[in-house]
Amino acid sequence: MNKEFLKALLKRIISSLITLFLLISLLFILIRLSPGDPTQKFLSAEFSPELIKKVTADFKLDQPLYEQYINFVVNIFKGDLGISYNYRMPVLSVVWQFLSFTLLFASLSFLIQIIISFYLSIKSIRKKGTAFDKVVSKLSLIVYATPAFVLGVFLIYLFSVQLNLFPSSGSKSLDFDSFSIAGKIGDYFWHLTLPIITLSSAGIAMFYKYLRDNLDETYQQPFILNLRASGYDEKVILKKHVLPNAIRPLISVAGIELGILLGGALITEIIFGLPGMGRLMLNSIFERDYPLVIGCALTAGLIIIISNFIADLIKMKLDKRMIKGLMN
Amino acid sequence: MIRKSLFLLPILLIALLSSCGTKTEHPNRVVIGIPSDVNTFNPLFASSVDEGQVTELLYLSLADFRWNENLGELEAHPMLANSWKWAEDSSSITFYLRDDVMWSDSIPLTTEDVVFSLDVYSDPAVSSRLYGFFEDFYTDEENHIDVKKSFIVQSDYELQINFKPGSTPKLIDVVHPVIPKHIFDKYDRKDIETADANFNPVTNSPFVLKKWDRNQTITLGVNENSFLYNPENINELIFKIIPDYTSRLTQLKKGEIDLMELIATEDIEEVKNSGIVELMTIEGREYDYVAWNNIDPNVYKDGGGITPHKLFGKKEVRIALTHAINRKEILEEYLYNYGELAATPISPIFKTYINSDIEQYNYDPEKARKILAKEGWRDSNNNGVIDKNGIEFEFTLNIPGGNPLRSYASTIVKNNLNAVGISIKVETLEMGTLIDKLNSKSMDAWMAAWYIPIPIELKVFWYSDLQYSPLNFASYQNKKADKIMDELTKNSTMDKKKELYFKFQEILHEDEPITFMYWKSNIVGVNETLRNTGIGPFGAITHCWEWSVEN
Numbered sequence: 034m035n036k037e038f039l040k041a042l043l044k045r046i047i048s049s050l051i052t053l054f055l056l057i058s059l060l061f062i063l064i065r066l067s068p069g070d071p072t073q074k075f076l077s078a079e080f081s082p083e084l085i086k087k088v089t090a091d092f093k094l095d096q097p098l099y100e101q102y103i104n105f106v107v108n109i110f111k112g113d114l115g116i117s118y119n120y121r122m123p124v125l126s127v128v129w130q131f132l133s134f135t136l137l138f139a140s141l142s143f144l145i146q147i148i149i150s151f152y153l154s155i156k157s158i159r160k161k162g163t164a165f166d167k168v169v170s171k172l173s174l175i176v177y178a179t180p181a182f183v184l185g186v187f188l189i190y191l192f193s194v195q196l197n198l199f200p201s202s203g204s205k206s207l208d209f210d211s212f213s214i215a216g217k218i219g220d221y222f223w224h225l226t227l228p229i230i231t232l233s234s235a236g237i238a239m240f241y242k243y244l245r246d247n248l249d250e251t252y253q254q255p256f257i258l259n260l261r262a263s264g265y266d267e268k269v270i271l272k273k274h275v276l277p278n279a280i281r282p283l284i285s286v287a288g289i290e291l292g293i294l295l296g297g298a299l300i301t302e303i304i305f306g307l308p309g310m311g312r313l314m315l316n317s318i319f320e321r322d323y324p325l326v327i328g329c330a331l332t333a334g335l336i337i338i339i340s341n342f343i344a345d346l347i348k349m350k351l352d353k354r355m356i357k358g359l360m361n
Numbered sequence: 362m363i364r365k366s367l368f369l370l371p372i373l374l375i376a377l378l379s380s381c382g383t384k385t386e387h388p389n390r391v392v393i394g395i396p397s398d399v400n401t402f403n404p405l406f407a408s409s410v411d412e413g414q415v416t417e418l419l420y421l422s423l424a425d426f427r428w429n430e431n432l433g434e435l436e437a438h439p440m441l442a443n444s445w446k447w448a449e450d451s452s453s454i455t456f457y458l459r460d461d462v463m464w465s466d467s468i469p470l471t472t473e474d475v476v477f478s479l480d481v482y483s484d485p486a487v488s489s490r491l492y493g494f495f496e497d498f499y500t501d502e503e504n505h506i507d508v509k510k511s512f513i514v515q516s517d518y519e520l521q522i523n524f525k526p527g528s529t530p531k532l533i534d535v536v537h538p539v540i541p542k543h544i545f546d547k548y549d550r551k552d553i554e555t556a557d558a559n560f561n562p563v564t565n566s567p568f569v570l571k572k573w574d575r576n577q578t579i580t581l582g583v584n585e586n587s588f589l590y591n592p593e594n595i596n597e598l599i600f601k602i603i604p605d606y607t608s609r610l611t612q613l614k615k616g617e618i619d620l621m622e623l624i625a626t627e628d629i630e631e632v633k634n635s636g637i638v639e640l641m642t643i644e645g646r647e648y649d650y651v652a653w654n655n656i657d658p659n660v661y662k663d664g665g666g667i668t669p670h671k672l673f674g675k676k677e678v679r680i681a682l683t684h685a686i687n688r689k690e691i692l693e694e695y696l697y698n699y700g701e702l703a704a705t706p707i708s709p710i711f712k713t714y715i716n717s718d719i720e721q722y723n724y725d726p727e728k729a730r731k732i733l734a735k736e737g738w739r740d741s742n743n744n745g746v747i748d749k750n751g752i753e754f755e756f757t758l759n760i761p762g763g764n765p766l767r768s769y770a771s772t773i774v775k776n777n778l779n780a781v782g783i784s785i786k787v788e789t790l791e792m793g794t795l796i797d798k799l800n801s802k803s804m805d806a807w808m809a810a811w812y813i814p815i816p817i818e819l820k821v822f823w824y825s826d827l828q829y830s831p832l833n834f835a836s837y838q839n840k841k842a843d844k845i846m847d848e849l850t851k852n853s854t855m856d857k858k859k860e861l862y863f864k865f866q867e868i869l870h871e872d873e874p875i876t877f878m879y880w881k882s883n884i885v886g887v888n889e890t891l892r893n894t895g896i897g898p899f900g901a902i903t904h905c906w907e908w909s910v911e912n
Contacts, residue, residue, distance in 0.1 A: 069793020074408055076796060078814045078821045081493025082831045083504060091488055119400050121555045130575050186607065194611055201617075202608045203577055207392065207599055210572070306603045308576035316397070321793060 049338045053331065054109070060330050061105055064323055065098055071118045071321045092118060092323075105327075114331070115324035119317070124328035127313070132332060134204065135309040138225065139294035142232045147287065149233075150240030155271070157241070158248040169241070177238035185231040185304040192227060199227050202306035228305040232298050236290055243286060247279035254278075281348055288344025292337030388912045390597040391891065393902060394609040394618035398576045398602045403559040404538035405482060405489040414902050415579065415600065419564040420538035423456050423475065427904075428815075428897045433712025435816055437532050441470065441539060441565065451530060451852055458518040464541050465564045465584050472520040474565075476512045477542035479522075479535075480505075486550040491537060497528035529851045533816060539565060567906040568598065576602050583906075594893075594909045610886075613638055619888035622901050626697045632886050641896045643883040645710035648703045649767070649810045651686070651758070651774060651876040653679050656836040658803045667836065671752055672805065676872045677736050683722040683876040685729035685781045691770045692879045699884055703877035705866040706822065708813055710898050713855065714862040719870050729781045740782055747782035755784035759798065759807040762789045767808050770878070774808070799834045810881070815898060819865065820846045823874075837874035 071092060072085045089095050093104065108115060114124035153173075157166045176184075193201035200206070204224050205217075212220055251257065252275060260270050299311030310329060317325035395411050404416040425440035442456040462470040481487055483495045483506040492504065499510035513521040524530045541563050548556045562570050567589040571582035579600040583590055601618055603609040610628055612618045614635035624632060624640070632638050653673035660666040673679055688702055701709060704719050733739075738747040738754055747754045758774065760767045771787045778785045785806075790798070798804045811822070811832075824830035824846055825838035845865045849858065885901045887894055892909045894901070 067793070068791070068797040073793060073796045076799075076832070077812070078818045078832060080408070080490060083493030084488065084490065085831075087485060087488050087492055116555060121401060121406065121559065189608065189611065194615070197615075201611050201615075202603050202605070203601065205574075205577070207390075207578065207580075207601075208387075303604050304608065306577075306605065306608060312576070312604065319792075 045342075049342075053334045053338065056334055057109075057327050057331050058102075058106075061102060061323075061327060062098070064318075064321075064326055065101065069321050070094060071323065073321065114328045117317075117325040117328075118322045119320050120322075120325070124324045127325060128310075128328050128332050131308055131310050131313040134307065135295060135298075135311075138228070138232070138307065138309060139291070139298065141225070142229050142236065142298075143287075143291050143294055145229060145233045146236035146240055146290070150237045150244060153237075154241050154244035154248060157245050158252065161249070170245070173238035173241045176234045177242070179234070181231050181235065181298075181300040182304060184234060185227070185301060188227045188231060189304070200224050201227075202304075204307055228301050228307060231304070232294070232301045236294075239290070240283065240287070243283050244279060247282055248275060251275045251279045284344045284348050285341075288341040289337070291344075292333075292340040295336040295340065296333035387597060389595045389910050390599065391595050391620070391905070391908060391910065392599045392601050392618045394603050394612060394621040395600050396602070396604050396606070396609070399579065399600075401559045402562040402570060402573075403553075403556075404540065405487060405491075406554060406559070408490050410900075411600075414900055415581075417538060417903070418568050418581065418598070418905065419562050419566050419570065420540060421566045422536045422538050423458070424532060424536045425904075426533065426536075426899070428710075428899055430897070431712070433710055433714070435533065437536075441475075445532070451524070452526065453521055453523045454530070454532070454535065455515075455519065455521045458520070459588065460518050461588055462565055463586050464543075465562075465569045465586075466541075467586070468541070468543055468563075469517070470539065470541075470565050471517040472514050473517070474539050474542045475520055476508060476514060477546065478537065478539045479511075480508050481540065481545065481550065481553065482537060484550050487553050494534065497524045497530040497534060499523065499525055531816075531852070541565070571597070578602065589906050591906070594906060598905060613886045613888075616888060619891055620885065620894075620901060622883055622885050624884040624886050626695065626699055626884070629697065629699075629884065637889055638886045639889045641885045641887055641894070641901075642699065643885060643896060643898060643901065644700075645708035645813075645880045646815075646883065646898055647810050647812045648706070648708070648880045649770065649808065649878040650703075651682075651808050651878060652804075652806060652835045653682065653875060654802065654805050654835055655838070655874055656802065658805065661802050661836070667838070670805070672754060672756055675736060676874075677732055678738070679873045679876070680722060681729040681732035681736070681781075682778070682783075683873055684725045684732065685783075686774055686777045686876060686878075687724040688876075688878050689724060691766075691773055695766055695769050696879065696881060699882040700879045703880050705869050705877060706811070706813065706819070707817065707862060707866055708880060711817060711862075714817065714859055716863040716866040718863075719866055722873070724777075726777070726781050733781065738782075745782065746784045753784065754782065755786075756805040757786045757788050759788050759790050759795060759804050761792050761795050761809065763792075766881075771808055802834060802836060817862070819849065823869070835875050837872065839868060839872055842868045842872075 070089075071094070072088050075085050075088065093101060116122065117124050117127050120127045153169055157169050160166050189201045192199045200223065204221065206212075206220050206224070209217060209220055257270060257274065260274060296310060298309060299315055301307065302309040302312045310333065314326070314329040314333070316322075317329060397409075397411065399407070399409070399412045399415050401407060401412060402416055402419060404413075404420050407413045407416040421440050423440060423442040424437045424445070426435045426437055429436045441462055442458050445454055445456045447454050456472075456475070458470070458472060458475070460469075464470055479495070479498075482489045482491045483498070483500065483504060485492065485503045485505055495504060495506055499507040501507060511523055513523065515521060522535060544558045544563050545553055545556065548558070553559075560573065564570070564584065567584050567587040568581040569584045570579070572578070572580040579602075581598040581600075583596045601612075603612060603618070606625070609618065609621050610624070610632070613621050614632060614637070616637050622643075629640065632640060654670050655673060657668045657670050657674070660668045669675065673682075692698060692700055692702060702721050704721050705716070707715055709715050733747060733754075737749045739749070740747050742748065744753075758771060760771045768789075775785045775787055795807065795809070799807070821830055822832045823837055823842060824833060825840065825843050827833060827836065842865060845861050845868070849861050849865075853861075883901075885896055887896070890911045892911055893907050895904060895907065897903075
């Protein structure tokens with residue numbers, strides 16, 4: 034069983050990596066065929082035409098596309114994603130600088146989304162049909178439908194401009210280095226409060242809706258009636274029977290959501306001036322920093338694959354029948 | 362109850378922890394809000410405006426250029442060099458360096474650093490931002506300065522630079538930020554671009570890089586050993602990266618940042634009402650224009666042939682188009698008069714060289730109609746669009762996306778031209794696509810802007826030989842104008858230059874290759890406690906070591 038499982042796992046990893054390779058190959062071709070190039074920033078009287086020719090040759094952009102692609106593939110297999118045209122650093126170093134923040138920010142947001150949505154949906158289902166349930170259900174729809182840029186700007190206006198409670202941008206204070214360790218942690222959380230609310234609200238609403246509906250559906254199942262008739266305690270029914278069944282579909286969604294969050298929360302990062310993957314990717318596209326675009330896409334793709342994988346593993350842990358599904 | 366308290370716990374925790382970070386008072390700190398981070402601290406590669414401004418605060422040049430408001434011209438003052446002397450025939454210049462300039466690692470700055478810097482700037486292996494700009498020096502076939510022929514190092518503090526016979530060197534072409542030889546000499550030239558030293562600069566200015574938090578803040582501290590250091594002035598300069606315009610504006614109004622540029626005209630009142638921000642303007646560095654392709658893009662595409670454009674090939678038509686556009690309305694309604702109408706590419710800030718006799722082509726649709734009719738453009742088939750020889754006067758006007766001013770202006774242009782019987786379609790293009798089309802000269806008409814260099818540079822924009830004028834996207838050609846531009850590259854007296862510039866403006870105005878719309882002001886918000894900012898055409902933060910804060 035273990036051997037078979039490992040074989041299936043390996044098969045899945047290989048197929049994911051092939052998909053990822055095809056994805057970045059397609060991206061490589063599309064971005065090079067699209068208009069504009071990295072020398073467009075030198076279109077000014079401040080730079081000589083010779084510089085544009087020189088930079089084009091340095092970046093090997095004067096080579097035919099197929100030659101550029103072959104070099105790209107060879108380098109990928111060597112684990113070399115190249116040097117970012119703008120940052121003048123290896124792509125992986127640039128990505129890591131931004132990814133480290135995103136990992137913290139997205140994980141924190143994800144955790145908050147899960148905890149709050151979990152709490153609200155259980156409370157809602159326990160109080161099904163009451164004012165609480167109705168209000169939270171309606172509110173979740175409103176929150177889900179509110180775009181992040183609207184919510185973000187509103188929060189800045191209220192808590193930063195009017196009430197002066199939280200900072201409007203950045204991830205730390207200018208005097209961060211002079212703070213004690215506790216002060217540094219506090220400062221970090223103080224800065225991330227509004228961005229996390231902005232980033233998490235839609236996720237909380239989505240998870241809440243999923244989980245509440247799943248819980249409701251599970252409670253309607255005949256075996257729950259049977260358990261109740263057998264005199265099982267409501268808490269036991271919820272913990273042992275309802276939750277494991279209701280949570281399973283949510284895990285797949287959570288896997289995708291985590292992947293998306295880790296790939297970068299562009300709008301939130303821009304509104305609050307945070308140094309994350311979303312901003313990095315957008316800027317690299319605008320500046321036609323080809324190696325960095327590929328690096329960001331590869332990272333985001335890998336993250337999505339890994340988070341889905343983790344989601345599958347959790348599902349398997351909950352339900353052994355999933356292993357068979359995976360192997361098939 | 363306990364559960365409810367648990368929910369309040371994170372909030373209390375944040376409040377408690379954040380209070381642990383005691384706020385420190387920084388009476389001489391200045392925070393500047395900028396939209397994007399720099400990617401290097403090496404002036405060799407500083408390609409963006411922000412990079413240029415930050416690196417020039419870290420690396421000084423032999424001379425310091427300041428704007429003379431009265432003359433409307435640049436003035437050179439001593440900086441790393443105490444003085445300099447030109448040879449009578451301008452074949453060489455000798456710089457006498459200060460002997461008290463130290464790099465921030467306490468190594469003295471000498472002529473060796475200056476020679477090394479110019480050598481590296483021109484080295485093709487380095488691909489510096491100035492590569493290709495050293496034609497006055499003795500160079501090899503790859504434009505790399507020939508060090509032996511070009512430089513005579515008389516001593517650690519005296520350097521003679523020789524120029525090619527027949528060249529016309531100017532001080533501004535020779536003086537560039539000096540980089541430390543003892544740091545960059547360790548690297549292979551082709552590796553300088555990615556060197557660690559670009560991110561940990563050893564500087565020669567009153568500032569040092571204290572801390573760089575990527576995409577968050579750049580903190581410059583003072584170098585107390587610098588000859589420019591003054592303890593009364595600012596001692597910490599922070600560039601805070603805030604990509605979102607609204608957030609930058611909010612922080613300016615709250616006093617979290619002390620300066621930001623490019624404030625939108627619609628926010629002026631709000632900023633004034635904050636009570637802590639003073640508004641200043643940088644005039645005449647950027648003009649908007651509507652370009653009319655002077656040549657037929659289809660013929661040009663088929664082998665580089667030059668034939669007049671079927672619609673815009675005649676200057677009379679282009680003048681009529683300018684008469685048809687109500688530029689003043691845009692200036693008043695959108696820019697709230699923060700700017701002025703443009704007639705030529707010579708900015709009004711160049712007070713000596715601006716030809717004030719040139720009269721604007723005022724908004725006059727009737728006159729536009731008459732000129733067009735005289736040129737044979739009439740609505741012969743009564744379809745509401747003027748035509749000539751079976752060709753309807755219709756075209757697409759391309760504008761770059763993401764610019765509200767251009768969207769507004771293009772609507773006015775469209776309505777104005779419709780009113781004189783011209784059919785126009787406005788199409789928004791992504792910047793990369795627009796640049797591709799500009800380079801291939803494949804558009805009929807477009808709206809864009811030019812940020813003009815100081816001192817005046819014309820050839821690259823207006824010269825007939827398109828090899829020498831990569832920015833002449835409208836393909837304007839005039840032999841008389843060429844001759845003047847050739848003359849202007851030579852060293853001449855101010856009066857002679859004035860005469861040439863005046864003549865050039867007359868020719869260009871007569872040809873109206875494009876419709877010059879308006880010079881836009883860069884509105885800068887400055888915290889009212891800042892003193893001695895001296896904001897001018899060279900930018901908002903040049904010489905900011907001279908700033909002080911009134912507490």
